[in-house]
Amino acid sequence: MLNDKKDDIFLSRWINGELSAEELREFQSHPEYEYYVKIMAGADALDLKDYDVEKELETIKSKRSHKKIKKSGSVIKLWPYVAAAASIAIILGLFLFNSNQSYTANYGEQLAVTLPDGSEMILNAKSEASFNEDNWQENRTVTLEGEAFFKVKKGSKFTVTTKNGEVSVLGTQFNVQSQNTYFEVACFEGKVSVAHNTSKEILTAGKAYRNLGNDAPEAWTFEAQEPSWITKTSSFRSVPIKYVFKELQEQYDLQIDAKGIDQSVIYTGTFPNDNIEVALTTVFSTLGIEYSLTKDGKTVVLEK
Numbered sequence: 001m002l003n004d005k006k007d008d009i010f011l012s013r014w015i016n017g018e019l020s021a022e023e024l025r026e027f028q029s030h031p032e033y034e035y036y037v038k039i040m041a042g043a044d045a046l047d048l049k050d051y052d053v054e055k056e057l058e059t060i061k062s063k064r065s066h067k068k069i070k071k072s073g074s075v076i077k078l079w080p081y082v083a084a085a086a087s088i089a090i091i092l093g094l095f096l097f098n099s100n101q102s103y104t105a106n107y108g109e110q111l112a113v114t115l116p117d118g119s120e121m122i123l124n125a126k127s128e129a130s131f132n133e134d135n136w137q138e139n140r141t142v143t144l145e146g147e148a149f150f151k152v153k154k155g156s157k158f159t160v161t162t163k164n165g166e167v168s169v170l171g172t173q174f175n176v177q178s179q180n181t182y183f184e185v186a187c188f189e190g191k192v193s194v195a196h197n198t199s200k201e202i203l204t205a206g207k208a209y210r211n212l213g214n215d216a217p218e219a220w221t222f223e224a225q226e227p228s229w230i231t232k233t234s235s236f237r238s239v240p241i242k243y244v245f246k247e248l249q250e251q252y253d254l255q256i257d258a259k260g261i262d263q264s265v266i267y268t269g270t271f272p273n274d275n276i277e278v279a280l281t282t283v284f285s286t287l288g289i290e291y292s293l294t295k296d297g298k299t300v301v302l303e304k
Contacts, residue, residue: 099134105146107253108273110230115142119158120151124177124229125273126250147177149227152190164211165196174203175227181213182243188226212239228270235270244271244283248300252276255299261289 013019019027105111105123113121113129116136123129127146132139140158142150152158154171162178165185172190177183185194186208194201194209199217201209211217220237228235234247242263245256251273269286271279280300284291290303 099132100130101133102128102130104128108251115140117153117155119153122149122230124148124250144176144178146179147175147229149173149175149230165194168193168195173226179243179246181211182239183212184208184210186222186227188224229273232273233270234273236267238266238268241265241267241287248279248283252279253298257299257301259302261302 013023103111103113103121103123105125105127108125110125111123111127113123115121115131116133117140119140121129121142124147127144127148129142129144129146129148131142137156140156142148142158142160144160144162148160150158150160150169151173152169152171156170158169158171160167160176162176162183164178164181164183167174167176167185169190169192172192173188174190174192175184175186175188177185183196185192185203187203187205189205191205192203194203196209196211196217201217201219203209206221206223207219208222209217209219234251236244236247240263241261244267245258245263248254248271249256254276265287267283267287269282271282273279276297280291280293284302292301292303293299294301
């Protein structure tokens with residue numbers, strides 16, 4: 001980073017437009033040039049109001065008429081520059097020292113992220129995750145909203161926190177889904193610890209845990225080597241159809257008009273994440289529900 005007195009003078013000359021054409025070209029090739037451009041853009045966007053010196057002096061005189069006020073315009077007029085300098089410092093601090101990394105998968109998207117220690121995280125559609133990069137070695141923690149598959153390198157404790165519960169491991173492969181009151185964890189390799197409300201479960205490879213909010217927690221075993229959505233197939237095991245509808249919406253960027261439909265009906269089955277016609281037909285034919293798609297292809301209307 002530019003930091004000595006010469007650099008400060010150089011930056012001052014750049015801000016004031018005093019660099020020669022050669023100096024400007026050299027500065028623009030510097031790897032940190034873009035940082036300073038963004039900082040100045042933020043400073044330029046600040047709304048620095050004019051300071052009415054005469055009005056403020058009259059206010060002071062009226063409140064403290066028994067004292068002599070010496071007008072010092074040069075000091076007061078420094079205010080906009082002090083404010084600008086402080087604002088630039090704040091922008092610089094936010095820009096350079098915010099080490100929180102956030103990732104969001106779009107509709108129908110899978111987003112693969114390599115974590116600082118080489119562990120892997122794959123986000124399912126419309127899922128969000130964040131972590132602090134600076135203290136990662138001491139605190140391997142990911143905050144998740146949605147669904148993600150993790151391949152964790154062995155090392156210190158690795159934790160996934162969600163609003164429904166927490167999953168902790170040392171090195172393993174597992175899937176976490178947390179949306180609204182839906183919370184599900186499946187262990188594909190190694191061992192994971194799942195904390196949900198006041199309960200705690202230990203899952204080994206081939207075991208899964210789920211809590212749908214109001215119902216009692218469920219546990220079961222499976223043989224798959226990875227979650228089905230990794231290979232573009234959404235699968236469901238005895239879940240209310242409202243969760244199936246939500247997954248359809250997130251995979252295909254749809255709205256489902258399900259007025260009058262009992263969304264507590266239980267569904268077991270799958271649908272592809274790369275063929276909307278097959279997906280809709282598969283789900284709604286299984287449920288015995290007629291449907292139509294609006295002309296813009298964005299809304300599914302269900303008929304009782």
